[in-house]
Amino acid sequence: GTSTPLQCLAAHKGALGDLSFSRQDPSVLASVGDDGMLCVWDVRAGSAAQLSVAVSQDDVLSVDWSFHWEQTVATAGKDREVRVWDLRSPAAARHSLRGHKGDAVTVRWAPFREALLASSSSDSRLHIWDLSPQQADKAQQLEQQPDGEVEAPELLFAHGGHEAGVSSLAWSDVDDFLMCSVAEDNSLQIWQPSTV
Secondary structure, X not given: OOOOOOOOOOOOXXXXXXXXXXXOOOOEEEEEEOOOEEEEEEHHHOOOOOEEEEOOOOOEEEEEEOOOOOOEEEEEEOOOEXXXXXXXXXXXXXXXXXXXXXXXXXXXXXXXXXXXEEEEEOOOOEEEEEOOHHHHHHHHHXXXXXXXXXXXOOEEEEEOOOXXXXXXXXXXXXXXXXXXXXXXXXXXEEEOOOOO
């Protein structure tokens, strides 16, 4: 059968890449698209976006709402960066995570640890990032060392088991650190990080 949409929301000026409902308020959702925009919608408020902010000069491919932080979303895109946004002050990202050598295709928050998120990339790798205050302190200490060139101090783990771009990933809702990922090498892998 067919159905009629309950509502049509339009603010993006290009194709939409992804969307994610708020885990704290099921009437609120975020969307990202090829126009580099992050839009936040309250479906109770009508068809206008509640927030519309440019988060990249390139296509944004993925968005995910934090399980634990009500006003926090993460985005990933063709500029190879994963960014974390506090929607109360979206003028600048709270975190810009660099480490992928290809498009950052998917970003997903861990359901069991508030400061962990994972991203997948067209570079065939999957990264797990740690945004905890302890990790931020460690990064600051490393940056203060005169000889230390620090790259992605938030990077906790990198999975390199795929032979082609990783197109999607998921965390298990019941088993800490059990993950699965699918890639353009026609594989679905179920795995656990060895060093977290």
